[in-house]
Amino acid sequence: MAQASAPRTMLGKIWDAHEILRHPSGPSLLYIDRDMIHEGSFHAFADLKRRGLMPRRPKQIFGVADHYVPTRGRALADAASPAIATMIETFDANMEWGGLRHFGLKSREQGIVHVVAPEQGITLPGLTIVCSDSHTSTQGALGAIAFGIGQSENAHVLATQTLWQVRPKTMRVTIDGVLPQGITAKDVMLYLIGTIGAGGAGGHAIEFAGQAVRNMSIEARLTLCNMSIEAAARLGMVAPDEITFDYVRGRTFAPSEQEWDVALSQWREVPSDADAEFEREVHIDGSKIAPMVTWGTSPEDAVAIDGRVPEPASFEGEEKRKAAARSLEYMDLAPGTPLDGLKIDRVFIGSCTNSRIEDLRSAAAILKGRKSVVPAIIVPGSTEVKAQAEAEGLARTFQEAGFEWRDSGCSMCAALNGDFVNPGERCASTSNRNFVGRQGPGARTHLVSPAMAAAAAITGRLTDVRRI
Amino acid sequence: MKAFTRETSTVVTIPGVNCDTDQIIPGRFIKADRAQGYGQFLFHDIRRSETGELDPAFPLNRPAAAAATILLVEDNFGCGSSREGAVYALVDHGIRALIGPSFGDIFYNNALKNGLVPVRLPEADCQRLAQHLAAFPDAEVTVDLATSELILPADLGRHPIVMNDFARDCILRGLDEIEMTFTYLEQIEAFEKARTGSHAWLDR
Numbered sequence: 072m073a074q075a076s077a078p079r080t081m082l083g084k085i086w087d088a089h090e091i092l093r094h095p096s097g098p099s100l101l102y103i104d105r106d107m108i109h110e111g112s113f114h115a116f117a118d119l120k121r122r123g124l125m126p127r128r129p130k131q132i133f134g135v136a137d138h139y140v141p142t143r144g145r146a147l148a149d150a151a152s153p154a155i156a157t158m159i160e161t162f163d164a165n166m167e168w169g170g171l172r173h174f175g176l177k178s179r180e181q182g183i184v185h186v187v188a189p190e191q192g193i194t195l196p197g198l199t200i201v202c203s204d205s206h207t208s209t210q211g212a213l214g215a216i217a218f219g220i221g222q223s224e225n226a227h228v229l230a231t232q233t234l235w236q237v238r239p240k241t242m243r244v245t246i247d248g249v250l251p252q253g254i255t256a257k258d259v260m261l262y263l264i265g266t267i268g269a270g271g272a273g274g275h276a277i278e279f280a281g282q283a284v285r286n287m288s289i290e291a292r293l294t295l296c297n298m299s300i301e302a303a304a305r306l307g308m309v310a311p312d313e314i315t316f317d318y319v320r321g322r323t324f325a326p327s328e329q330e331w332d333v334a335l336s337q338w339r340e341v342p343s344d345a346d347a348e349f350e351r352e353v354h355i356d357g358s359k360i361a362p363m364v365t366w367g368t369s370p371e372d373a374v375a376i377d378g379r380v381p382e383p384a385s386f387e388g389e390e391k392r393k394a395a396a397r398s399l400e401y402m403d404l405a406p407g408t409p410l411d412g413l414k415i416d417r418v419f420i421g422s423c424t425n426s427r428i429e430d431l432r433s434a435a436a437i438l439k440g441r442k443s444v445v446p447a448i449i450v451p452g453s454t455e456v457k458a459q460a461e462a463e464g465l466a467r468t469f470q471e472a473g474f475e476w477r478d479s480g481c482s483m484c485a486a487l488n489g490d491f492v493n494p495g496e497r498c499a500s501t502s503n504r505n506f507v508g509r510q511g512p513g514a515r516t517h518l519v520s521p522a523m524a525a526a527a528a529i530t531g532r533l534t535d536v537r538r539i
Numbered sequence: 540m541k542a543f544t545r546e547t548s549t550v551v552t553i554p555g556v557n558c559d560t561d562q563i564i565p566g567r568f569i570k571a572d573r574a575q576g577y578g579q580f581l582f583h584d585i586r587r588s589e590t591g592e593l594d595p596a597f598p599l600n601r602p603a604a605a606a607a608t609i610l611l612v613e614d615n616f617g618c619g620s621s622r623e624g625a626v627y628a629l630v631d632h633g634i635r636a637l638i639g640p641s642f643g644d645i646f647y648n649n650a651l652k653n654g655l656v657p658v659r660l661p662e663a664d665c666q667r668l669a670q671h672l673a674a675f676p677d678a679e680v681t682v683d684l685a686t687s688e689l690i691l692p693a694d695l696g697r698h699p700i701v702m703n704d705f706a707r708d709c710i711l712r713g714l715d716e717i718e719m720t721f722t723y724l725e726q727i728e729a730f731e732k733a734r735t736g737s738h739a740w741l742d743r
Contacts (some may be wrong), residue, residue, distance in 0.1 A: 091730045092723065096704035100723060102730055104741055114573060114623065122717070128731070130742050139570075158570055198741075205621040205645055219645050221623035223652035223716075231720045233727055237703055239644075269557045270615035273641055303618055305644050326740040334740070369557045390613055394556045485620075487566050506561045506619060508584055 078344035080241050081310055082276045085216045085341065089199045091233060098235045105193060106228045107184050107202035108134035108166065108173070110158045114222035115203065116165040119229055126169045126229045133193055134166045134173030135184045139488045142450050142477035145177050151489020169229070180323075182453020182479045185209035185423040189293060190453055192322025196311035196338040201228055206423045206503065207306075208299045212292035213319065214311030214341050216276075219300065239305040242275035242351040246283040248358035253537055255433070256291040257425060257501070257520040259283070260298035261363035263355060265373035272304035275351060278343065279309050283357035289318040290429040297424045298503055301370040310342035362536050364410050365505045365518040367398035372505070374410060376523070376535045382406040401507055402515050403495075411535050413517075416496040418447035418528040419510070420474075420521055422484035425501035426452030428459050430521040435465040437525035437539055438472040444531040448475040448490070450482040472528070486511045499527035540654045542713030546635045547681040548608040551598045552669050553582070558612060559619030560646060569624040577624055578631035609680055611668060612639035617646025626653045636682040638689065640665050651706045654713065656682055658689050658700050667695055684711055 079087070091100045112134075119125070126132055139158040141149035150156035159176055166173035174180040180191060185206050188194040196214035201207060203225045210217035220234070228234055246259060264271070277299050284292065292309045299307030309315075316335060319325045326334035361375035372395075374381070383395035383406065399406065404413075420426070420434050431451065449469050451457040457479055460466050466476050483490040484502035486509065492498045494513030501524050502509075505516035517533060526534040555562070568580040586597040593600045610629075616639045617625060626649045629637075635655065640662040642650070650657045660668070668691055672678055678692035682700070684707060689698040700707075709716060720727075735742045 091726050094705050096708060098703060098705045100720065100727075102727075102734060104734075104738075111569065111622070117573070124717075128742070154570055203621055203623075205619065219621040221621055221626070221645060221649035221652065223623060224648065227717055227720065230717050231727060232731065233720060235705065235716065235720070269618060270641055273615065274644065303615060303641075303643060324740070330740055337737075371557070390556045393554070397555070485566055487569075504559070504561070504619060506559045508565055509561050512565070512584060513589075 078347040080343045080347045080349060081214065081278055081308060081341055082216065082239070082241055085197055085199065086238055088197070094235070098237045101199055101234050101236050103201055103228050103232055103234055104131060104198040105200040106132045106225065107188055107200070107207070108132060108171065109137050109184050109202070109204060110139045110162040112203050112222065112225055113161050113165060115225035115229060116169070118222070118226035122230070124230045126171060128232045129170045131232065132169070132171045132229065133188070134162065134171055135187050136162050136175050136181060137183045138481045138485055140176055140480040141488060142480050142482050142490055145478055147176065155488060179454050182455065183423045183426065183481055185293070185297065186427060186452030186456065189213060189289065190322070190455055192319060192325030195319060195325060196315060197341045201234065205300045206297055208304065209293050209297040209423055211306050211308035212289060212296040213315050214308060214338070216306060216308070218306040239276040240274055240350040241278065242272055242304070242353065243278050243280055243349040244353045244355065245281040246279065246355045246357045247281045248283060248356050249286070250283050250357045250360060253362065253522060254360050255520045255522065256287060256294035258360050258363045259355070259357065260295060260301070261365065261370065261373040261518060262360050264298065264302045264370045265363070267302055267353060269301060269369045269371040270303045272299065272302040275304055277302070277304045277307045278349070279307060281357070284309055285312065288429060289314060290427045293427065294424055298370070301503055311338050362520065362523050364523065364533055366402065366404060366410060367395065368401055368505055368507050369398070370503070370505060370518060372398060373518070376411050376533065378410055380404045380406055380408040380410065410533050413533045414497070415445060415499050415517065415527050415532060417445055417492055417498045418443065418524050419483040419498055419500040419502065420448070420524050421450030421452070421482050422502035423452065424503040425521050426450060426456065428456050430501065431456065431460050431465050434521040434525040435468040437522050437536065438474070438529065439468050441472055441529045443473040443528035445528060447473065447528045448477055448483065450477045451479045453479050474528070483510055492516070499524045499533060540652070540710070540713050540715065543635065543654050543656055543710050544685045545681065545683045546608055547679055549603065549606060549677060550609045550611050550638070550672055550680050551604045551607045552611045552672055553598060554613065556613045557615045557618055560617055560622050560625035560643070561619055563617065563625035564622065564628045569622050573627060576631050577627035578633070581628040581632045603676060608633055608635040609682065610634055610637050611665065611672065612637055614640045614662065616642050618643035621645040623649045626650050626655055630655050638665065638668070638680070651710065652716065654710055656684060656710065658682060660689065660698055664695070664698065671695060
């Protein structure tokens, strides 16, 4: 059989279409369609300036201020410290220096980079997309190769619009069946990572497939791909379909109506061929998934809400047992404690995992007519999501429930902008990482879906949302 | 990038599976200019007690650790955030090589770009090495990139360093990757011309 007619995966097709050349020693020189910049990218700009280089293809670079932006207001003076304000100013200065389009603090397109990019039509099927942020995997939800890079690689992309990359192995995660009522993409990912482990997809590109995925909205697929990195995957992706095309059409940077048919014919070729082979296959029965919650300090420490904190001795291997014991000490939890009913101190709804309009709607549905009994903040994923939530009346529901309704940004997920969880506090959070100190030194994070976070807010305890 | 050919050193063992980049360098330090030196931030919070003093029990705080340039780490080291500051912290502290069963993908790539050599060694061998080091803390390990060999002490043997030849060559020669890529400028230009032709919406 000729090489060209061999069945290919989606990863293989997009990779091949972007391979400028292959080095004799292995890696491909890949063409990069989009590079997304945020405040943390300053090292790459310093590198370019030191070399006397300018961005090679400025129109393919987009900047968004998100990691350090204040969420209590949109003035630079709202920044939590002078050093944080400097990060935002440096971002603007670098973007202007490079002649690069950017959505700064006061822009109506501002938001978390991985929320903004799909929202603005910057993310499209069949593209290669990078950003110096590990959650770039989010953007694979539209059928793209999207992955996080460091600052050296970022400088390389800015200078050459290319990247040397070794092709990852392929792994298909098939989620069969219909998700039960109230079960979200977040629960699916916590379940998956709990099953295969935080290192479970190391070196692989995950393609999510199956009935449950086909039924998902783009927003849910974005959540799915977002957390691929928490299973150590290089990237996550979902084949584009009619749901994808409907989502993309009419967005600012998407192909115009005149170009639409050409683009569509290209995108229909993107999905994996029916008989393409994957190096690994994982099957999950979506109908069996319950609302999930983490108990420890790795996203793999996930159990169903009706479960209990495990006994460290129950883990296989000395390293895992020690890690579990350390986690429990940090989290101040005793083995055997039921998760349902565990008292919490604070709720955070936001982050590139769960801050889109559907996430906000699902939280509002629980909060309507109820009150949070703990301090709680809700940080929309973008300024556009914020405006939409206000137009739909969701903001009012949140405020009436006692939530602080903030401006968009990474906020308490990365805890870089001055929004953080106090030492020793237990936070029900819709973010993606429960690492030691992630939400602030000494902070104890329990990862949950937006509906579960809302349920925790009104009871002050981790709570099975199916009872609400 | 500083070239790397061969490094012989005592080894410090850093405990913990899934040691994420937030542990290697907490987020609040990654605003710093590189010129300040990132070594001071390495494992900042996990090497200190709650009162902020260096914890004498943390392996890197032991006096003997000062001269070590190689770390032995556990599975999935460097997972999490893509912050290259994690690699800067290791490099600026003087670390030149890491040995572990697996590394976070982005961290691994970041390390290669900075001449920090991450060596993947099967878990059972890592455990044997850890046990040996616990008994003989002065034992030395050699990372020989020129011969692609990891040479362990006593009877723990020699192990191949598996790394793609491209990255290995760059590190051995201390090559500047951007300059090297520009030698392919003609192919890049031809590709981007074709790409822009068929995807005009990507470039407006």
